[in-house]
Structure formats: C-alpha cells, structure tokens
Amino acid sequence: MSSVKFVILLLIASAAVFGAAWLIGNAYVFFAGYVVLQYIALATAWNILGGYTGYVNFGTAAFFALGAYSTVVLHKLTSLPLPLMMPIGGIVSGVVGLGTGYLTLRLRGAFFSIATLALAVVVQTLITNWDFVGGSRGAYIVRPMKTPLLGIDYIQYLFIVMLGLVVIVLATARAIERSRLGYGFATIRDDEVAAEASGVPTLRLKLLATTLSGAFMGMAGAPLPYYVTYLDPASGFSLAYAVNGVAMPLVGGTSSWLGPVIGAVLLGTLQQVATVTISSALNLLIVGLMLVGFVIVAPNGILGLFGVRGGAR
Amino acid sequence: MTAINDNPLLAVTDLGKRFGGFVALEGIELAVRDGERLGLIGPNGSGKSTLVNCMCGTLRHEMGSVRFDGHLLNGLSAHERTRLGMARSFQLPRPFNTLSLAENLRVPLLYAGRHDGARAINEHCVELLHMVGLADKASRLPRDLTQIEMRKLELARAMAATPRLLIADEAMAGLSHGEVDDILALLIRLNEQGVTVILIEHIMRAVMHFSQRLVVLVAGRKIADGDPSEVVRDPDVVRAYLGE
Amino acid sequence: MEMSLELLGNAIVSGLLLGGFYAAVTIGVSISFGMLDIVNIAHPAFIILGSYIAYMANASFGMDPILASVIALPAFYLLGMGVYQVYYLAFERRGDEALRGLAFFFGLLFITEVTLVLVFGVDYRLVEAPYIGPSLHFGAIELPLRLLVPCLVALVLVGGLQLFMARTFIGRAILAVAQDQLALRLMAANPTRIKRIAFGLSIATASLAGAVLIVIQPVEPSIGRDYIGRVFAICVLGGMGSFAGTLVAAMALGIVENLTATFYGPSWAPAVAFGFLLVTLAVRPAGIFGR
Numbered sequence: 001m002s003s004v005k006f007v008i009l010l011l012i013a014s015a016a017v018f019g020a021a022w023l024i025g026n027a028y029v030f031f032a033g034y035v036v037l038q039y040i041a042l043a044t045a046w047n048i049l050g051g052y053t054g055y056v057n058f059g060t061a062a063f064f065a066l067g068a069y070s071t072v073v074l075h076k077l078t079s080l081p082l083p084l085m086m087p088i089g090g091i092v093s094g095v096v097g098l099g100t101g102y103l104t105l106r107l108r109g110a111f112f113s114i115a116t117l118a119l120a121v122v123v124q125t126l127i128t129n130w131d132f133v134g135g136s137r138g139a140y141i142v143r144p145m146k147t148p149l150l151g152i153d154y155i156q157y158l159f160i161v162m163l164g165l166v167v168i169v170l171a172t173a174r175a176i177e178r179s180r181l182g183y184g185f186a187t188i189r190d191d192e193v194a195a196e197a198s199g200v201p202t203l204r205l206k207l208l209a210t211t212l213s214g215a216f217m218g219m220a221g222a223p224l225p226y227y228v229t230y231l232d233p234a235s236g237f238s239l240a241y242a243v244n245g246v247a248m249p250l251v252g253g254t255s256s257w258l259g260p261v262i263g264a265v266l267l268g269t270l271q272q273v274a275t276v277t278i279s280s281a282l283n284l285l286i287v288g289l290m291l292v293g294f295v296i297v298a299p300n301g302i303l304g305l306f307g308v309r310g311g312a313r
Numbered sequence: 314m315t316a317i318n319d320n321p322l323l324a325v326t327d328l329g330k331r332f333g334g335f336v337a338l339e340g341i342e343l344a345v346r347d348g349e350r351l352g353l354i355g356p357n358g359s360g361k362s363t364l365v366n367c368m369c370g371t372l373r374h375e376m377g378s379v380r381f382d383g384h385l386l387n388g389l390s391a392h393e394r395t396r397l398g399m400a401r402s403f404q405l406p407r408p409f410n411t412l413s414l415a416e417n418l419r420v421p422l423l424y425a426g427r428h429d430g431a432r433a434i435n436e437h438c439v440e441l442l443h444m445v446g447l448a449d450k451a452s453r454l455p456r457d458l459t460q461i462e463m464r465k466l467e468l469a470r471a472m473a474a475t476p477r478l479l480i481a482d483e484a485m486a487g488l489s490h491g492e493v494d495d496i497l498a499l500l501i502r503l504n505e506q507g508v509t510v511i512l513i514e515h516i517m518r519a520v521m522h523f524s525q526r527l528v529v530l531v532a533g534r535k536i537a538d539g540d541p542s543e544v545v546r547d548p549d550v551v552r553a554y555l556g557e
Numbered sequence: 558m559e560m561s562l563e564l565l566g567n568a569i570v571s572g573l574l575l576g577g578f579y580a581a582v583t584i585g586v587s588i589s590f591g592m593l594d595i596v597n598i599a600h601p602a603f604i605i606l607g608s609y610i611a612y613m614a615n616a617s618f619g620m621d622p623i624l625a626s627v628i629a630l631p632a633f634y635l636l637g638m639g640v641y642q643v644y645y646l647a648f649e650r651r652g653d654e655a656l657r658g659l660a661f662f663f664g665l666l667f668i669t670e671v672t673l674v675l676v677f678g679v680d681y682r683l684v685e686a687p688y689i690g691p692s693l694h695f696g697a698i699e700l701p702l703r704l705l706v707p708c709l710v711a712l713v714l715v716g717g718l719q720l721f722m723a724r725t726f727i728g729r730a731i732l733a734v735a736q737d738q739l740a741l742r743l744m745a746a747n748p749t750r751i752k753r754i755a756f757g758l759s760i761a762t763a764s765l766a767g768a769v770l771i772v773i774q775p776v777e778p779s780i781g782r783d784y785i786g787r788v789f790a791i792c793v794l795g796g797m798g799s800f801a802g803t804l805v806a807a808m809a810l811g812i813v814e815n816l817t818a819t820f821y822g823p824s825w826a827p828a829v830a831f832g833f834l835l836v837t838l839a840v841r842p843a844g845i846f847g848r
Contacts, residue, residue, distance in 0.1 A: 199426075
C-alpha cells in the first residue's frame with residue numbers, strides 16, 4: 001500500500017473515530033480520547049528513534065513539556081492559532097533534540113540515554129526558575145469556549161487537532177519504514193560498525209532521527225496548556241510521560257508503526273480507566289511493572305507475540 | 314622490496330596506531346596498484362585487522378596517512394571511504410540480524426553503490442546472491458545461516474558496495490577445500506572485472522595462488538613486501554611466521 | 558552576590574566534603590558501569606531505598622542511620638546479585654543490553670520511586686543523629702559534622718573497596734573481568750559468577766550511600782533522578798573504573814556545585830552536573846585517569 005493510500009485510510013479512520021465519539025455524546029469521551037491520541041503520537045515519536053535506530057530516549061517528558069511551554073510563551077506574546085503554535089513547539093523540541101544528539105551521538109548509545117535523563121531534570125529546573133511562564137506556581141491558560149472557525153466545543157477541536165497530528169506522525173513513521181532511510185535506521189540498530197562500512201552515514205541519520213522524534217514530541221505537547229488550562233512544571237514534566245513514552249512502544253512492539261499504537265491504546269485506556277478507580281501512583285506502578293515484565297518476557301512486545309514482523313525490521 | 318609505484322590506487326604512508334601503551338602498528342608503508350591482487354599475511358596479533366580498520370576508517374590512527382584514488386582519507390569517516398570505493402568484509406561476520414539476506418545486500422547498494430533505480434538494485438541483489446550461492450535463501454534471516462554461509466554473505470555485502478578496492482579479511486577461515494576454491498574463484502573473477510583485491514589469509518595455498526604481490530606483517534611492522542615466491546623464502550618471514 | 562573570602566573558603570570546604578559524599582554515591586556505578594559495562598541507571602533508586610531503610614531504623618528504633626545501613630549491607634548485596642542474575646539471563650545473554658537492558662533498569666528506577674511514593678508519600682523524611690547539627694570551627698572555616706561524618710564514611714568505603722580490589726582474589730578477579738572476559742574464561746574462572754559478585758558489591762555500596770545521603774539532606778522519593786546526571790558525570794570524568802579518579806572528579810563536582818549554589822542559588826545544582834556531563838562527554842570520554 002502506498003503512502004498516499006495509507007494517509008487516506010488514516011483520514012477515513014480518523015473521521016470514523018471522531019464520528020463515533022460525537023455519537024456517544026459524552027464530553028468525557030473527548031477528554032479521555034485526547035489523552036490516548038496524545039500518547040499514540042508520543043509513543044510513535046519515541047519509536048522513530050528508539051525502535052528504528054535503537055537509541056533510547058528517557059527524556060520524553062522534557063521534549064513534550066518544551067512543546068507545552070512554547071505554547072504558553074506564544075499564548076502570552078501573540079494570538080497565533082493553535083495549528084501554527086504546534087510546529088513552533090515542534091521546532092523548539094527538535095532543536096533541543098538535535099543539540100543533545102550532536103553532543104552525545106558520537107559516543108555509545110548508553111551515553112545518549114544518560115544525557116536524556118539528565119536533560120529532563122535540567123529542563124525542568126530551568127522552567128521552574130523561569131517566572132515568565134509562571135515558574136513553580138504554574139501558568140493559567142484560558143481555554144476558549146468555542147473554536148474560531150468551526151464553532152464547535154474547544155475540547156472537540158483539540159481532539160481533532162490531535163487526530164491530525166496522529167495522522168501525520170503515523171504516516172511519517174510508516175513512510176520511513178519502507179524507505180531507504182528506514183533501512184539505514186535498521187542497520188544502525190543492528191550493527192552500527194557494519195552499517196558505516198556499508199556506506200550508511202550513521203551520525204547524520206541518528207541526528208535526523210533524534211530531531212524528528214523530538215520535534216514530534218514537542219508537537220504532541222503543544223496543545224496541552226489549552227487542554228489542562230493550568231500548567232505547572234510538576235504536571236508538564238510528569239513521570240507519566242517519562243515512563244509511558246518508553247513503556248508503550250516496548251509493550252506494543254518496536255518493529256513497526258503499529259506497535260506504539262497498540263501500546264498507547266492499551267496502556268492509555270488502562271490508565272484512564274484506572275485513574276478513576278485507583279490512585280494515580282498505583283496506576284503508574286502498574287505501567288512500570290508492565291514495562292519490566294514485557295521487556296524480560298516478551299522483548300518484541302505484543303506484535304512479537306503474534307509473530308508480526310513489521311515493515312521496518 | 315619493490316619500489317612504490319607512481320599513482321597507486323591505495324597509498325599508506327608511515328601509518329602508526331597505539332592502544333594506550335601498546336604499539337599495534339608502526340611505520341607501515343604500503344602501495345597497491347589499480348587492479349592488483351595483494352596478499353597480506355602474518356601471525357595472529359600482528360596487526361592485520363588493525364591495519365584494515367585504520368585504512369577503512371573504523372579506527373583512528375595517530376600517525377601517518379592513507380590515500381585512496383588521490384583522496385586523502387585522514388579524518389574521513391568509514392562510510393565516506395566506502396562511498397569513495399573502498400569496501401571490506403569483517404573477519405567475524407557482522408550481518409544485519411533483523412534484515413533478510415536480500416535486504417542485507419540492499420543496504421550497501423542503496424547507500425554506497427551507484428543508484429540505477431529500484432529494479433536495477435533488485436537485479437543486482439539477486440545477481441550477487443547467485444554469485445555466492447545463496448540465492449535460494451534470499452528471504453531468510455542471517456541467524457538461519459551456517460558459519461560458512463555467513464562468510465559468503467559478508468563477502469557479498471562488501472561486493473554490493475561496488476568497490477574499486479575490496480579488502481577480504483580472513484574470508485576463508487574454516488572453509489572446506491572446495492569452498493576455499495569457490496571463494497578464490499569468486500575473488501579472481503572480481504579482480505578480472507577490475508576490482509583491486511587485498512586478501513588477508515592464513516591459508517597459504519590460497520594466498521600463493523591468488524597474490525601477485527605478498528606483504529608480511531609481524532608485531533605491527535612490515536617485514537617483507539614483494540614477489541610471493543621470493544617472500545616465502547625470506548629467512549625473516551620463515552622464522553617469524555612460516556616455520557622451519 | 559557578595560564575594561567574601563570567608564564565604565568562598567567555606568563554600569570550597571563544604572564542596573570538598575560534599576564531594577567525598579558524591580564519591581560514595583558514585584562508587585557503585587564505578588563498579589557496575591566503569592568495570593562491568595552495565596549501564597545501571599537505577600543505581601540512585603537503590604540509594605534512595607537505602608535512605609528510607611535508614612530512616613525507618615532511625616525513626617522506629619532510634620538507631621544510628623549509618624549503623625543501620627551497615628546492618629542492611631548483606632541484604633543489598635543479595636539484592637544486587639539477584640538483579641544481575643535477571644539482567645544476565647534476560648539481556649546480557651541475548652545481547653540485548655543496549656535497548657531492553659536499559660529499559661529494564663529504567664523500569665526498576667521508576668518502580669522503586671513510585672513504590673516509595675505509595676508507601677511513604679512525597680513528604681521529606683529526615684533522620685536524627687548526634688552529629689547532625691553541630692560543627693567544628695577552625696578559625697573562619699566551619700566544618701559541619703553533618704557533612705564531615707559522611708565524607709569520612711565515604712573515604713573509608715572507597716579506601717576499603719580499593720584495598721579489596723587490589724589485595725583479595727575476588728577483587729583482582731573483578732578487575733580482570735573488567736579488562737578481558739575471554740582471558741578469564743580461558744583461565745577457568747566463570748566471568749558471570751564474578752560479575753554477579755561485583756554487581757552485588759555495587760548495590761551494597763548503595764545501602765551505605767543512602768544512609769549517608771539522608772544524613773546530609775532530607776529525602777523524598779524523586780531526588781534519585783537528580784543524582785543520575787551527577788553519578789554518571791563523575792564516573793566518566795573519573796575515568797570509568799578508577800576509584801582514585803572517581804574521588805577526584807567527585808570533589809571537583811562538589812566544589813563547583815557548591816560554589817554555584819552559594820553564589821547563584823541552590824536550584825541550579827542539577828544544571829551544573831549536567832554541564833559537567835556534557836563537557837566530559839564532548840571533550841574526553843576517557844576521563845581524567847581513564848583507560
């Protein structure tokens with residue numbers, strides 16, 4: 001199936017999802033659905049770097065929050081519409097990803113991972129000390145009641161925007177899988193030295209993956225301030241993003257674009273349900289246990305359990 | 314020792330490499346003519362693979378320089394050297410384990426070979442697999458291969474980069490008599506098509522049959538360089554490597 | 558920001574003492590990462606665990622926290638061996654350390670933090686001991702015992718480990734494993750068993766480091782994450798497996814961090830460690846004393 005057909009399929013599926021949510025009529029569906037969609041975007045973004053090239057990013061929260069805080073800054077300084085704010089959030093996170101990569105990707109993958117962990121702490125510290133975005137007290141963002149053009153509920157608008165992002169990210173991931181770039185990524189993961197010897201420009205490709213992954217994470221975070229209406233570092237840099245970014249692709253399966261989707265839908269829905277019934281900390285504990293469990297017992301995730309070898313190996 | 318040729322395809326000048334206090338290579342001088350068949354022998358640990366790694370960019374060497382086809386290679390990464398036309402096979406095969414055999418060959422074709430479009434690449438893939446006798450396993454994974462088949466894949470992958478110079482690092486180790494002949498015939502055929510070949514081997518009959526010139530490395534230094542039949546009679550070489 | 562010689566002097570001295578403590582925190586990683594090449598990013602989690610155990614012993618029985626951690630050492634040692642066994646069977650043996658092994662340790666880090674939140678909540682916990690509070694005075698220089706005692710404990714720990722590595726058979730076997738596993742195997746020693754012992758040692762040090770941590774500052778579950786950057790920065794800068802290097806690097810970081818905290822405010826401390834890490838990785842991945 002060509003990329004164009006795939007995008008059309010995704011658009012049809014998106015319309016169906018939105019339609020189904022509309023028919024159910026409960027506003028909660030849109031609230032919860034937004035979160036699941038956001039996680040699909042995050043998990044797929046993570047997988048472009050982690051699953052395809054094998055470089056593990058533990059700082060998902062940093063890239064995500066940078067996107068969110070970009071929106072806060074833009075909201076205070078301008079009156080840009082959300083669809084324009086998202087690419088800017090993406091650029092900010094993309095540049096940070098590029099920078100981190102540039103400094104660490106010449107070395108072993110472990111150093112990149114450690115750097116992303118440290119990065120998360122530092123970015124949180126910087127934001128917490130930045131009064132313009134509210135510092136540790138947080139920032140209040142007024143969510144408009146209705147959208148400017150379509151006149152629908154703003155939450156539904158956010159839902160659509162996130163659907164749009166998911167389509168873009170999934171289409172990109174799948175397109176990479178089937179391309180020359182995808183092969184390059186796979187060889188970096190399998191044997192970087194042999195990849196170099198085969199003519200693959202490993203550093204350049206790794207930087208590309210890191211930038212792209214970071215940018216998509218930033219874009220996934222950009223609408224967050226409008227969703228939560230109150231953003232503070234504790235929630236923006238929440239542990240939930242850190243662990244879910246890693247757990248969802250690993251549980252779903254890293255070998256194909258479908259894996260993160262499965263992981264995000266499964267874990268995302270589970271957490272939305274569990275938050276209502278049990279504490280959020282216990283919630284996260286379950287995710288952590290699932291991560292460790294799957295990584296030990298089912299290294300290829302749910303996809304692997306069904307014997308699926310994806311388009312990207 | 315033969316005189317260094319003008320305009321050699323590959324020119325290694327005063328190359329030296331240390332690992333901490335250990336001197337792995339010192340003062341290596343080597344010149345390879347376009348189209349030549351060069352044999353490189355020496356005891357284990359003499360630095361042959363280190364030399365290959367330095368020439369190909371997998372390792373950085375502190376001293377000396379490497380020139381290929383007029384380009385100074387110092388500072389160039391391994392993939393850039395491969396794109397210039399230098400390919401190598403690894404002593405211990407390093408296949409891409411999650412890719413099929415055909416896909417293993419596609420990668421260098423995509424990244425280092427000359428791009429002629431998707432169909433030409435597929436044909437080239439099939440052709441290479443036939444050449445090494447692995448055509449029927451095109452869609453299998455490397456873990457399904459025997460050791461010998463992995464070596465053939467390793468060689469095929471190096472050839473897929475359509476190199477001007479191919480360095481075969483102990484590609485025949487552990488092969489049967491007939492298989493050694495197969496690989497030898499393969500390399501000779503490649504050479505007839507214009508590919509310069511450096512053969513690093515321990516199997517002396519293959520080396521003698523194949524090489525137009527023989528270089529001997531012992532303890533990181535070159536101790537002989539010349540006509541194979543003369544080199545094997547050199548007393549230093551006999552003492553250090555061939556035995557009495 | 559007033560620069561007075563006295564302030565500067567005290568900042569440097571406290572930084573040195575803090576650095577000693579950082580060495581204790583890092584020494585476990587010097588073993589697991591520096592020598593065994595196991596990227597145990599969960600090490601700070603074990604340290605925090607040690608802190609809470611010391612806290613419980615102190616709050617319930619009034620026991621000295623450092624004494625409590627020494628008693629807990631064997632348990633941590635066994636825990637370390639258990640963790641390594643799982644790591645070895647699930648990842649090292651399959652060659653999957655780079656992605657899934659790392660994710661495994663991240664999972665452990667995460668699970669530990671969340672479990673501590675569930676059991677103890679997010680409030681800061683602290684211990685009480687006779688040496689928390691008073692200080693020694695040498696002229697204008699003040700030596701808080703709160704910092705001095707941990708630093709001394711750290712020096713004993715590092716020194717003891719150094720002796721162990723150099724003098725005992727197991728110690729030298731560990732050094733051998735760090736250098737060349739194949740040669741060790743050829744000498745009929747089992748590298749897996751030795752790595753297991755070494756990793757057990759690594760986690761055992763976390764027990765002591767944890768007690769020492771809660772003496773220096775109040776503890777809550779999330780501060781482990783602050784230490785990841787510090788610990789790996791020190792380990793790399795100190796030359797990976799070199800204990801002497803770790804000590805020197807730890808003190809350097811301690812001084813720079815403390816100076817920054819004194820003159821620019823304490824909230825910038827994580828940034829200092831991160832800066833150290835980046836500079837080290839960019840300039841000299843082999844560290845000061847490195848291989």
